[in-house]
Amino acid sequence: EPEVTQTPSHQVTQMGQEVILRCVPISNHLYFYWYRQILGQKVEFLVSFYNNEISEKSEIFDDQFSVERPDGSNFTLKIRSTKLEDSAMYFCASSRGGNNEQFFGPGTRLTVL
């Protein structure tokens, strides 16, 4: 069964460093998303991406964040200058259409020291 994959599973970085989180969505899906979950809290939407552009973003997704689909398979989230409060589990998700269920990847746990 096709699934969303994410790498790395755990990333540790120093405050102020740039990180890139990678995702491979399900191959025939057209919509891609990033969510995050701070430890012990609920899952929060960051951004959605369709047709090579951002279709929606939350207030969390400020200028420090960017997304890219550099080729036909990968979908990346870049945090330019990480802060301590960026420590969280980051989930990538994809869906066939905007109204369809979103399938989540296993997550990348980001720890900012």
Add this chain to the structure above:
Amino acid sequence: AQKITQTQPGMFVQEKEAVTLDCTYDTSDPSYGLFWYKQPSSGEMIFLIYQGSYDQQNATEGRYSLNFQKARKSANLVISASQLGDSAMYFCAMREGTVDKIIFGKGTRLHILP
């Protein structure tokens, strides 16, 4: 106001019993979708079941069913014949109208007892 409310932070249920996890939602959009996700201790988010606001019948997927009561704005998840592997965090979530994002509730931690 909370868009998704899950009033049970934790539940303990005996193995093989049926479980109902509560979820109420708040939206003024006539078109919306409701989701349940399972998050085991390993951390991944597993899609369980989906109910569209215009769906006439309650959604079912194997041992999972969604008790959709539109007038009450309630979308409870029912797990029949619970198993030890059902122990996890369960999130109710909603997508409104043509908006892409899914809004999650705070979750219910379910413990299945042997």
